[in-house]
Amino acid sequence: MKISTLLTGLENHGDHLDVTTNGAKFQVYLIDENIIRIRSTFKDEFPEELNYALVKTAWADASDELMAGERTRVEPIAIELTEPEPGVHAASTGKYTLRIHTDPFAFEIVDEAGNVLHSDLPGRSFMEDSLGRPTHYVKMGDHNYFYGFGEKSGELNKIRRRMRMHNTDSLGWDASKSDPLYKMIPFYINFDAERKLTHGLFYNNSADSVFDMDCEHSNYWLRYSYFQAEAGDIDLYFIGGPTIKDVVEHYTDLTGKTAMMPLSSLGYMGSTMFYTELDKDCDKAIEDFVDTCAKYGIPVDGFFLSSGYTSGEDGKRYVYNWNYDRFPSPSGFVEALEEKGVQVSPNIKPGMLNTHYLTDEFEEARAYVRTADDSASQVDRYWGGPAHFVDFTSPAGRAKWSEHMTKQLLDNGIRWIWNDNNEYEIADNDAITEAEGLKRPIGEMKPLMSTLMAKTAHTAIEAFDADVRPYVTNRAGYAGIQRYAQTWCGDNGTTWTNLKYNVPTILGMGLSGVANQGADIGGFDGHAPEPELFVRWVQNGVFQPRFSIHSCNTDNTVTEPWMYPEYTHYIADAIRLRYQLAPYYYSLLHEASVTGAPIMRPLVYEFQDDPNTWNESFEFMIGSSLLVANVLDKGAESIDVYLPAGTDWYDFETRQWLAGGQTITVPVTLASIPMFLRAGSIVPQCPGLTNLHNQTIDHLTLLVEPGEKTEFGLYEDDGVTRAYEHGDYLNTTVTVNPSADGVDIDFAREGAFETRVKTMELEVLCRRIAPLSAEVAGRTIPRFLNYDKFLAADEGWFFDGQTRKALVRYANPNGDYRASLVFKAKDLVSI
Structure with missing residues (x-):
């Protein structure tokens, strides 16, 4: 056990500060006025820098060549050390001051008014246990709210939660309780409600880890939270506010803004595993799906092609292997859908079964993750059997993957890519990745693999056609995934609970920098949704940045918009509302690409001063103008809606004026989608829009309050x-x-x-x-x-x-x- 309890040395290098204690050593960078880096290690020397997650650095990094064009190397703020009081050293960004306490050792960060925003737990600040796991303890008060943490279940505020950071294939997960899930984003926002002060903490460590947000209690240490990683070091970034909006913007200054996707990516994306599992004529079944959408007046712009199109003779999936019984002419299929205004986004997976026809070629190129002794390609369990895993930290792995993506997909007219099953659940954490020549263990790299898989798709598409705008969708990822991919929260179960709790999962992702995300509408795993559940799920799903009805039902059914004929008009009406709002969504997507602002936002993001928003998990804002209070419970005949204080509101359907700061009871029918317009709002719409590929937005209605x-x-x-x-x-x-x-x-x-x-x-x-x-x-x-x-x-x-x-x-x-x-x-x- 090693504990940092005493400051033993300070050395100012101007651009950074070396800090030595009786436990860990530290490097401090004042990256800009809002971001302070505190890098620690209990090893003898700091390892070489490798930071795939960052687009802003102040040091040389082994990934600089790979990240050229999207990373900015800045000059950090020059450090001027002062000693404001005995036993305390300080350095300022001009907006925030880092205070270093000598005995007991602790870092503390204060704002210009002298408010303490962050404080280590003195005497127990940075520790390494006997298993080599680094831990960082943080003091907390009595009025803290914690938001973010990436893809997590449960309510929005994560107070008194212990959450594991780990990528896993969570088929049928429970959105109210399951943990961990597919993505790992070790970042959170700390809102001190008593003082109305906000800041963020980002732990740039991609090994498995855990956050404890006041679950653990000790009478000797009072209230605290902690972060503990299974490997690596504590590489901490303080992100300044003062508002939640500011924290999200400054965090995405560090890890990148949301990618500007094609306009049509905001349309309805058809999907189901069912069609690609037919014995033959899968292409015709999908064309018929598109035609049936047109028959019922249901707009559609894309189709996620499930992995059955790659099935071999043994029925197993082999990436970049077209099944010609199911798709006799891939290019003809793609062209036929394009003529109908629909793009194809095929599913690809980075685990390649040992029986894959490309195995020898990839092994010869050393394109796979390697065994711990680097003697062979690593083999582990995967969907379908033993498999190798493409190493996206390796130039060879990226090159081979891109080569076959080009031959099998891009050459056939495809420009959209769906990255799936990329959690890298490799059991041996000591297996070796290339890591740009640094040879890092897979245990420290798993979520980065899925992020780099998305980057590789971007690069391949841009190399093939420099003009095209890539559209990449990812299931797994790490901090910074928003730069490359739209995401979704995986294979949810078909339950009312998941409909409801998918909302705060998506809201938490938005506060974690990932503005463009969604869920599988209707539920992926389980029996088909009952009619009421399906209608309510679509009515909610049309507000998610990614809107796709996707299923793998266990009762031999397929979830389609017309699966319940008496209810189809409800589905069609909701999807047409989505298309009517497309100009608004596209402007919000652009805003996310510039400021990092979420598209789907929790009320506290817009109304931080209203205490009634701090724990609200299920109402949300679309942009700053529209409040949505979907019906999320079975059999509801009315719902209570809180309208935040500080502004007036209007019922979106009736335009009736309503005062803010009150809870109203709204009667609902199955057709109801309760929405409210904020006073002082502008919402561009395009009534009658039904396809984002083939139609031009040549008329706009600008709703103005x-x-x-x-x-x-x-x-x-x-x-x-x-x-x-x-x-x-x-x-x-x-x-x-x-x-x-x-x-x-x-x-x-x-x-x-x-x-x-x-x-x-x-x-x-x-x-x-x-x-x-x-x-x-x-x-x-x-x-x-x-x-x-x-x-x-x-x-x-x-x-x-x-x-x-x-x-x-x-x-x-x-x-x-x-x-x-x-x-x-x-x-x-x-x-």
């Missing part, structure tokens, strides 16, 4: 290529300025992309008074008193008294412009 000054970034590009990276985009900042006499809505444009929107319609809520007149770009817009005549007109405005909204339609001008509504009352009596 002008009660508060606000702005929104309406983002447009071609939705397909990478031209946006070179300025071919259009970001229109829409600013709403209300006054006593009316409202001005300004449109300021940036970027070279020529908008495809020909017709704009403003839907402006007018709670107190109808407009007197409307102007657009300096021109007076004619008013219609007859609604039918307004509908037939290319330009004009109409006031809908029932929902108290003004509808203003006009041709979309070029360049910047202003739209204005005048609310001054017209005195008809005095006339």
Whole structure:
């Protein structure tokens, strides 16, 4: 047992600080004003840097060549050591001050006002036990809320939870209790509710580990949390706030923003294991699925192709092996679906069975994870039997994988990739990975393999077609997976519990930097969902950034939108709502790519000052404007909805005004999707949109609530290529300025992309008074008193008294412009 209890030495190198104790030694970097790195080791020397998770570093790293183009090497803040009081040394970022206590040794971080945000547990700060496991203990108070931790079950706030960080194939998992799951993101947000202060801690260690958030108690140490890793070192990053929004943005400054996926990735992705398990004509079955969607008016833009398309003669899966009985012409199949507006995303797996026809080729190239003595390729249990595992930390592994992805998939017209079963459950943690030449044990690299698998797909697609925008989906991953892949939370069980608790799982991922994620809608494992459960799951799923109905039902059924004919219209209506909101979602995806903001957000993210949001797990926001309170319980005839304080709200369907800071009871039917519009909101929509591949968003309805000054970034590009990276985009900042006499809505444009929107319609809520007149770009817009005549007109405005909204339609001008509504009352009596 080694314990750091006494500071024994300090050496300031200017760009970093060496700290020595009677236990561990440390390196401290002030990366920027918001991020402080505290790297520790109990070994004699620090190992060479290898940080696949980071896009911002201040040191040389063995992955720098691989990460070229997406990593920034910064000059850290120069360290100026002070001694503010005896036994305390300090260094400041300008915003946060790191204080180093001598005896007992501990790190402490304070803000500019002197508030202590983070404090090690003095006398027990950094330890290494007799098994060589490093542990970091942190003091906590009586009012802490803990969010994040990546993909976790249970409610949003993880106080008094002990959670294991480990990648596992969790078939049929229980979203209320199961732990661990598929992904490992050792990052959390600490919200001190008493002082309204927030910060984050990221432990950049990809070995198995555990967080204890006040589960363990000791009368001698009072309240604390801890992080313990099975191997490696404690490499800690303090992430400053002061708000939850700020912490997420600064954390994604470090680990990367969400990838800008194609527009069509926001559509409905059809999927099921059933079709690719048919003996023959699987391609025709999938084409029929797409045609049936069209028959029922159900939009669809993609199809996740389950791994049955790779089945060999023995029925086992062999990646990059087309089964020509099931798919006689892969390229013809892909082309046929493209003509229908649907892209194919085939399932690929990094475990290659020993009987795989490519085994010798991959072994000869040393493309697999190796045995601990490096004498052969490692073999372990996998789906279908003993298998080797591709080593994505090896240039040879990446090259071989890309070569066959190109031959078997990209050459056949495929541009979307679905990475599955990539948890790397290799039992021998001492098996060796190449690790860019550093030869690291697999026990320290497992979740990084799945992240690098996604990066490899990106690289292969871009090498094949430099213009195409990759769309990669991953089941497993580590911190930073958001840079490459959309994710989903694996093979959930088909239960009401999982419908409900998948919500906080997704919200927690969003707070962990992964803005683009979802669940298998309808449930993957178990009997088919009963009709009510299926409808409610779809009504929730249409709000998840990844929307896919996917199943492997155990009762010989397949979960399809029309599986219950009397309920199909509910399913179709929900999916059409998703497509109507596509312009809003695409703008939010762009926001995530710039700031890291989640698309699907917990209430506490937007309303941190409202105590009623701190433990809310099931209501959520889409962006900053829409509150969604899905019906998540069986047989519900009404639900209670809390509307956060500090703003007003409107029922999305009726446009009825509601005061914030109250709980309302909402009667519901099976058709109900309770949604509420926040005052001071802007929501772009495209009514009637049914396909994101083949249709152009040439008309927009901008829903505006002008009660508060606000702005929104309406983002447009071609939705397909990478031209946006070179300025071919259009970001229109829409600013709403209300006054006593009316409202001005300004449109300021940036970027070279020529908008495809020909017709704009403003839907402006007018709670107190109808407009007197409307102007657009300096021109007076004619008013219609007859609604039918307004509908037939290319330009004009109409006031809908029932929902108290003004509808203003006009041709979309070029360049910047202003739209204005005048609310001054017209005195008809005095006339």
